[in-house]
Amino acid sequence: MRFSGLRVLKEGLTGNKGWTPHWRDPEPRSEYDVIIIGGGGHGLATAHYLASVHGITSVAVLEKGYIGGGNVGRNTTIVRANYGLPGNSEFYSHSLKLWEGLEEDLNYNVMHSQRGIINLFNSDGARDAAARRGNQMMSQGDDAVLMDNAAVRKLIPYLDFEQTRFPIYGGLYHPRGGTARHDAVAWGFARAADQRGVDLIQQCEVTGIDIVDGKVRGVQTTRGPIRAKKIGMAAAGRSSQVAAMAGMRLPIESHVLQAFVTEGLKPCIDTVITYPMGHFYISQSDKGGLVFGGALDFYSSYAARGNLPMAEHVIENALTLMPMLTKAKVLRSWGGIMDMSFDGSPIIDKTHIDGLYLNCGWCYGGFKATPGSGNVFAHLIATDTPHEVAKGHRLDRFRTGRGIMDEEAAGSQHNLH
Amino acid sequence: MRLPCPLCGERDLREFYYQGAAVSLTRPDPDAGADAWADYVHLRENLPGDLEEMWHHAQGCGAWLVVTRNTATHVVKGAKLAMDTKRADTKRADTKGART
Numbered sequence: 290m291r292f293s294g295l296r297v298l299k300e301g302l303t304g305n306k307g308w309t310p311h312w313r314d315p316e317p318r319s320e321y322d323v324i325i326i327g328g329g330g331h332g333l334a335t336a337h338y339l340a341s342v343h344g345i346t347s348v349a350v351l352e353k354g355y356i357g358g359g360n361v362g363r364n365t366t367i368v369r370a371n372y373g374l375p376g377n378s379e380f381y382s383h384s385l386k387l388w389e390g391l392e393e394d395l396n397y398n399v400m401h402s403q404r405g406i407i408n409l410f411n412s413d414g415a416r417d418a419a420a421r422r423g424n425q426m427m428s429q430g431d432d433a434v435l436m437d438n439a440a441v442r443k444l445i446p447y448l449d450f451e452q453t454r455f456p457i458y459g460g461l462y463h464p465r466g467g468t469a470r471h472d473a474v475a476w477g478f479a480r481a482a483d484q485r486g487v488d489l490i491q492q493c494e495v496t497g498i499d500i501v502d503g504k505v506r507g508v509q510t511t512r513g514p515i516r517a518k519k520i521g522m523a524a525a526g527r528s529s530q531v532a533a534m535a536g537m538r539l540p541i542e543s544h545v546l547q548a549f550v551t552e553g554l555k556p557c558i559d560t561v562i563t564y565p566m567g568h569f570y571i572s573q574s575d576k577g578g579l580v581f582g583g584a585l586d587f588y589s590s591y592a593a594r595g596n597l598p599m600a601e602h603v604i605e606n607a608l609t610l611m612p613m614l615t616k617a618k619v620l621r622s623w624g625g626i627m628d629m630s631f632d633g634s635p636i637i638d639k640t641h642i643d644g645l646y647l648n649c650g651w652c653y654g655g656f657k658a659t660p661g662s663g664n665v666f667a668h669l670i671a672t673d674t675p676h677e678v679a680k681g682h683r684l685d686r687f688r689t690g691r692g693i694m695d696e697e698a699a700g701s702q703h704n705l706h
Numbered sequence: 707m708r709l710p711c712p713l714c715g716e717r718d719l720r721e722f723y724y725q726g727a728a729v730s731l732t733r734p735d736p737d738a739g740a741d742a743w744a745d746y747v748h749l750r751e752n753l754p755g756d757l758e759e760m761w762h763h764a765q766g767c768g769a770w771l772v773v774t775r776n777t778a779t780h781v782v783k784g785a786k787l788a789m790d791t792k793r794a795d796t797k798r799a800d801t802k803g804a805r806t
């Protein structure tokens with residue numbers, strides 16, 4: 290089934306009776322060429338690119354819950370390419386370009402909206418850093434505009450510019466940044482992979498990884514054993530748990546990040562705003578809810594829910610920046626399990642076990658990476674060589690100290706990134 | 707979440723600074739080699755369930771605590787002073803001659 294304007298019109302006029310499920314619900318086969326553990330955005334995207342770019346269609350994505358139930362359906366949907374360090378900057382630039390052609394590639398409306406993102410700054414030093422970052426973004430072909438206070442006032446006049454604690458000096462604007470509908474991204478990749486023959490197996494938890502003579506043979510699951518020549522681990526917040534099945538310990542700690550959404554309001558925020566005071570950021574969904582969040586709760590967690598002190602802190606940030614929000618009612622809050630790496634950057638690499646590949650360490654920023662991560666991970670699995678733009682995301686950088694990508698200059702403490 | 711500081715009693719989460727899994731109680735010897743040190747600095751068990759971790763009562767008495775907490779439920783099982791734990795460990799290690 291292909292989506293098109295004509296199809297929507299026809300279905301609308303005939304009672305919407307012709308739509309079929311987006312993907313099959315197959316029984317697992319006994320063997321596949323490739324198994325992907327984790328049906329989040331990255332696992333599904335990997336399956337899609339394995340099939341569409343490399344012609345590998347004997348692929349199963351094994352998901353312990355349901356498609357879209359992990360972080361891919363819990364994030365605050367920001368998509369951007371404004372990373373600073375070599376290794377990361379070209380990777381996220383590659384990912385943003387994939388986003389820009391994604392809806393055609395998937396034949397699916399993921400509601401990618403390049404409404405721009407503005408990173409505010411509050412000091413002279415931060416302005417210099419923003420100018421440097423903007424230049425670096427432009428020099429690799431991405432877009433950035435350094436704005437002074439007057440320009441920011443024109444773009445988003447409703448901030449409290451005069452507050453004494455964190456007065457707004459200006460911002461770095463990235464017009465190609467924006468948001469996308471997170472669930473639709475999962476569904477779009479799932480549907481596209483399924484149409485090429487990939488089996489999406491839900492309610493199928495991997496409970497063991499079979500390794501013989503240093504080589505993978507398959508996995509044990511709650512729906513029986515499945516053999517495979519190659520296995521890609523893309524379990525995000527549960528990466529350490531999955532890697533432990535192969536006897537590995539990772540440079541990862543799992544942490545909780547919360548997010549919040551208000552009741553639906555009339556359109557008021559038409560871009561994405563970030564505020565350095567406490568990592569605060571906010572945007573407005575197409576349904577009208579203000580979607581916002583801040584920093585990690587700062588302690589290890591697998592609970593997918595946080596505590597009230599961070600909720601209070603985030604809301605203090607919101608009201609400091611935008612006093613107009615005092616009247617908005619918060620409808621929901623939730624948390625997700627973040628795979629925090631020790632330099633705040635991801636790992637996309639082979640492991641020391643033949644046929645076992647690792648994709649993790651996305652911290653709180655892996656949604657924007659979804660197409661890029663799937664694309665380069667598929668490349669690695671298919672060709673056994675790292676993709677050009679992901680050469681830096683090696684697992685051994687933590688052991689050798691070479692090629693550490695510490696965006697926040699926080700050192701080796703997971704929760705500070 | 708509240709943490710039971712052995713010196714101050716049960717206190718609000720906001721009074722504490724978090725450092726992660728309590729690996730610093732078993733620091734490798736200086737000459738343990740690069741692999742042991744890379745392991746100590748970066749690699750973590752990181753499984754859901756009970757975890758021993760380091761918390762600093764920064765806004766309270768200033769003590770470092772070893773807290774046992776379940777990372778899947780956030781239930782806090784108990785807290786001891788890191789000072790005592792460390793001393794006990796060192797003494798034990800000393801008698802075995804493993805540490806000087």
Ligand SMILES: Cc1cc2nc3c(=O)[nH]c(=O)nc-3n(C[C@H](O)[C@H](O)[C@H](O)COP(=O)(O)OP(=O)(O)OC[C@H]3O[C@@H](n4cnc5c(N)ncnc54)[C@H](O)[C@@H]3O)c2cc1C
Pocket residue numbers: 326327328329330331332351352353354355357358359360361362363364365366367368493494495496523524525526527531546547548582623624625626627651652653654655656657658
């Ligand atoms: C509150 C919040 C806000 C965020 N905001 C942003 C943002 O604005 N921009 C951005 O770029 N990023 C953001 N992120 C980060 C982003 O959501 C994640 O980095 C990204 O989604 C992780 O990749 P994924 O989609 O593959 O993860 P997931 O969707 O979590 O996929 C992993 C899957 O693996 C499955 N799994 C785990 N163990 C097993 C097993 N043993 N067997 C089978 N399956 C298993 C899980 O059930 C899960 O479905 C945010 C995250 C959170 C929580």
Ligand SMILES: [Zn+2]
Pocket residue numbers: 711712713714715763766767768769
């Ligand atoms: Zn105390």
